[in-house]
Amino acid sequence: MLSQKLIPTKERNPLKRFARDIKYFFLENWKRIWVLTLWISICIALFTWKFLQYKRRAVFEVLGSCVSVAKGSAETLKFNMALILLPVCRNTITWLRTNSKLGSVVPFDDNINFHKVIAFGIAIGVGLHAISHLACDFPRLLHAKYVEYEPVKKFFGDERPDNYWWFVKGTDGWTGVTMVVLMVIAYALAQSWFRRNRTSLPKTLKRLTGFNAFWYSHHLFVIVYVLLIVHSYFIYLSKKWYEKT
Structure with a gap:
């Protein structure tokens, strides 16, 4: 019967089945794939550019790859901290979706998911930046010999910092923390689980969860962006104003 012939047959060859699934996956998700590929490529390019830039500086001889990783991740953070605002600009997204040809190649309806992906990228960048400084750069400076410290005197002063607190109490330190x-x-x-009140916290603490807690805690980023500008202006290793991005 015709109805029986229309029933799809199961592909027995695992390679052909895998190729077919991959094909359908790309057909259904090609917009997401190219946007994510572009985003990841930009992040890698920014990281690599800044990593190599600091690898050629005198400070690399003292701090090694730690400083390059810290600066490379910071470069991705500057990009992502700006980009993360775009997916939640609802009026802008609506206008781009309805009044431009970009809607045919950009998945604007996935704006919140992309916002989350960028947030994940920021978390990675913050982790790399903070760990590189706190666990590598600062200890290496504290234990550097006089000859090793010589190339970085112009950044940290003639006297080598003698304790960890010296870094944390500075403007760059407390703003970062x-x-x-x-x-x-x-x-x-x-x-x-916090946003939807799915936690099993005591009643007094459960008031700190829910959508309102999520909404108002996100307003903390107003302070974060102000501190980010201050933090980038007072960075130790760049004294020229046009390098303080």
Whole structure:
């Protein structure tokens, strides 16, 4: 019967079945794939550019790859901290979807998912930047010998810092720590189990969860962006104003 002939047959060859599934996956998700590929490529390019830039500087002889990783991740953070705002600009997204040809190649309806992906990229960047500084750069400076410290005198002063607190109490230090704390709070309250009140916390603490907690904690990013500008202006290793991005 005709109806029986229309029933799809199961592909027995696993390679052909895999190729068919891949083909359908790309056909259904090609918009997401090219956007993510472009985003990842830009992040890798920015990281590599800044990594190699600091690898050629005198400070690399003292701090090694730690400083290059810290600066490379910081470069991706500058890009992503700007980009993450675009997917949640609803009026802009609506206009681009309805009044431009971009809607045919860009999945604007996935704006919130892309916002989350960028947030994940920011979390990775913050982790690499903070760990490289706190666990590698600062200890290496504290234990550097006089000859090793010589190339970085112009950045940190004639006298080598003698304790960890010296770095944390500086403008670059306390702004960085404050930003991390505020971002951890906002990230935690943005998780679905907090946002949708699915936690088994005591009644007094459960009031700190829910959509309102998620919404108002995201307003902490106003402070984060202000601190980000201050943090980037007072960075130790760049004294020229046009390098303070």
